[in-house]
Amino acid sequence: MRHRGIGIFDSGVGGLTVFKEIAAVLPGENLIYLGDTARVPYGTKSDVTVQRYALEAAEFLVDRGVKLLVVACNTASAVALPALRQRFQIPVVGVIEPGARKAVLSRNRRIGVVGTEATINSGRYPDAIKALLPDAQIFSTACPLFVPLAEEGWADHEIARLTACEYLKDIIAARVDTLVLGCTHYPLLRKTLKKVLGGEVMLVDSAEETAKSVQQIFVQQGLAHPAHGGQREFFVTDVPTRFERVGRAFLGSDLAHVQQVQIG
Amino acid sequence: MRHRGIGIFDSGVGGLTVFKEIAAVLPGENLIYLGDTARVPYGTKSDVTVQRYALEAAEFLVDRGVKLLVVACNTASAVALPALRQRFQIPVVGVIEPGARKAVLSRNRRIGVVGTEATINSGRYPDAIKALLPDAQIFSTACPLFVPLAEEGWADHEIARLTACEYLKDIIAARVDTLVLGCTHYPLLRKTLKKVLGGEVMLVDSAEETAKSVQQIFVQQGLAHPAHGGQREFFVTDVPTRFERVGRAFLGSDLAHVQQVQIG
Numbered sequence: 202m203r204h205r206g207i208g209i210f211d212s213g214v215g216g217l218t219v220f221k222e223i224a225a226v227l228p229g230e231n232l233i234y235l236g237d238t239a240r241v242p243y244g245t246k247s248d249v250t251v252q253r254y255a256l257e258a259a260e261f262l263v264d265r266g267v268k269l270l271v272v273a274c275n276t277a278s279a280v281a282l283p284a285l286r287q288r289f290q291i292p293v294v295g296v297i298e299p300g301a302r303k304a305v306l307s308r309n310r311r312i313g314v315v316g317t318e319a320t321i322n323s324g325r326y327p328d329a330i331k332a333l334l335p336d337a338q339i340f341s342t343a344c345p346l347f348v349p350l351a352e353e354g355w356a357d358h359e360i361a362r363l364t365a366c367e368y369l370k371d372i373i374a375a376r377v378d379t380l381v382l383g384c385t386h387y388p389l390l391r392k393t394l395k396k397v398l399g400g401e402v403m404l405v406d407s408a409e410e411t412a413k414s415v416q417q418i419f420v421q422q423g424l425a426h427p428a429h430g431g432q433r434e435f436f437v438t439d440v441p442t443r444f445e446r447v448g449r450a451f452l453g454s455d456l457a458h459v460q461q462v463q464i465g
Numbered sequence: 466m467r468h469r470g471i472g473i474f475d476s477g478v479g480g481l482t483v484f485k486e487i488a489a490v491l492p493g494e495n496l497i498y499l500g501d502t503a504r505v506p507y508g509t510k511s512d513v514t515v516q517r518y519a520l521e522a523a524e525f526l527v528d529r530g531v532k533l534l535v536v537a538c539n540t541a542s543a544v545a546l547p548a549l550r551q552r553f554q555i556p557v558v559g560v561i562e563p564g565a566r567k568a569v570l571s572r573n574r575r576i577g578v579v580g581t582e583a584t585i586n587s588g589r590y591p592d593a594i595k596a597l598l599p600d601a602q603i604f605s606t607a608c609p610l611f612v613p614l615a616e617e618g619w620a621d622h623e624i625a626r627l628t629a630c631e632y633l634k635d636i637i638a639a640r641v642d643t644l645v646l647g648c649t650h651y652p653l654l655r656k657t658l659k660k661v662l663g664g665e666v667m668l669v670d671s672a673e674e675t676a677k678s679v680q681q682i683f684v685q686q687g688l689a690h691p692a693h694g695g696q697r698e699f700f701v702t703d704v705p706t707r708f709e710r711v712g713r714a715f716l717g718s719d720l721a722h723v724q725q726v727q728i729g
Contacts, residue, residue, distance in 0.1 A: 239510060240504050246703050247707070250703045250704065345613055346614070349610050355610075360627050360631065364624055367622075439511050439514045440511035440513065440514065443509065443511070
């Protein structure tokens with residue numbers, strides 16, 4: 202069991218930020234990534250459709266014998282985690298609880314949450330935050346343009362700044378001291394968000410916290426791989442070209458040998 | 466045969482602009498629309514994936530006995546038209562040739578084309594325009610942010626104006642007198658594009674021309690339905706909620722009784 206890999210999936214490239222943190226914390230593990238690029242994005246789609254896609258993506262990874270599944274997509278974590286945990290026997294880690302654990306370090310207990318339409322509509326971040334900090338005040342906004350801005354390479358462009366000003370109006374007015382980046386694309390806009398919010402607001406990126414959660418489970422359940430130097434495999438459901446090009450900014454290094462597969 | 470409907474498909478809501486023009490020109494016909502909202506968008510996906518999706522969407526409509534198929538999606542028209550024409554016996558009308566026929570009315574023969582990544586990469590608009598006007602000079606640019614801007618309801622927002630300025634820099638510098646709106650979402654940005662380009666540049670929206678092409682084929686092949694007052698049916702592959710909400714701006718009226726179906 203210990204020698205098996207960790208399966209990580211996302212609707213596309215965004216989950217590579219989570220992949221990167223897991224690889225940094227657990228370098229000896231074998232990691233298998235799946236990006237469902239033929240059906241991306243999940244964030245504008247309905248809960249039932251996202252649940253179906255998430256189950257199909259997870260099935261592909263479980264069939265490859267992974268010992269733990271990471272849902273490196275906020276939308277899928279928001280709407281499909283119970284279904285995934287019910288279907289599969291292995292531990293399933295989402296990105297929302299880890300993000301919430303970091304968000305509750307807020308000093309004034311006024312916390313902003315940004316994400317896709319589906320993630321914000323699900324209300325999962327407020328639920329997870331309030332479970333840990335019942336008197337937190339939470340201000341949520343969907344920011345659909347952040348993903349295409351990040352993918353266009355315009356994260357630091359004036360247009361990104363104006364878009365952030367527009368979306369974050371109410372969150373700024375609410376004087377939050379913490380903003381949860383509830384979509385794996387948003388950390389690419391970190392500099393712009395800092396500029397718009399002011400440097401004192403803490404930005405919560407779930408990727409690091411998710412990697413820590415995986416590490417904890419490994420310690421608790423004795424799942425860690427003893428050997429050094431893990432393999433990395435990348436799969437996508439559409440032709441890899443665009444994934445390789447856009448993915449570089451998310452992974453922080455080149456992507457090679459990405460394989461196309463059909464799922465569902 | 467004449468009593469059968471016209472099938473119209475798009476990756477999502479954009480094709481409703483084409484649907485609307487066909488309904489205006491051929492009010493007595495039965496129209497069946499399919500939006501592949503579970504897999505939208507097509508414009509960032511590979512040719513083979515778009516071909517597969519287009520064949521599956523067309524199959525759904527052909528199975529319902531339509532007498533003519535309209536590919537109301539520029540991306541699918543750009544990459545899947547030959548495959549569709551090979552597979553099905555009925556006439557298949559795309560949006561690119563009709564758009565090109567209008568574009569060649571350019572006086573200075575300097576023509577801009579904007580569209581999705583897949584449409585621009587296909588080179589189909591330049592091909593279709595040059596087939597009619599061999600000495601035309603064509604300047605193409607992909608504008609991935611236009612679709613989410615239109616869907617966000619920000620078509621007339623300052624952010625849309627700045628985005629258009631950025632994308633159209635080279636096209637403006639090229640002094641075109643005609644701009645082809647090579648994506649069914651873009652007509653919603655008409656006002657902003659006029660502002661950025663200046664009022665003299667003619668904007669080519671394929672929807673009207675496509676409706677005229679359908680009308681022509683009906684006259685040539687005797688396919689027109691003699692009766693008055695056609696039925697309108699709408700199908701989508703994801704839950705209809707978002708389609709009904711966003712679609713209103715494209716159709717110019719309310720959408721009711723949208724049914725969800727599974728294809729592929």
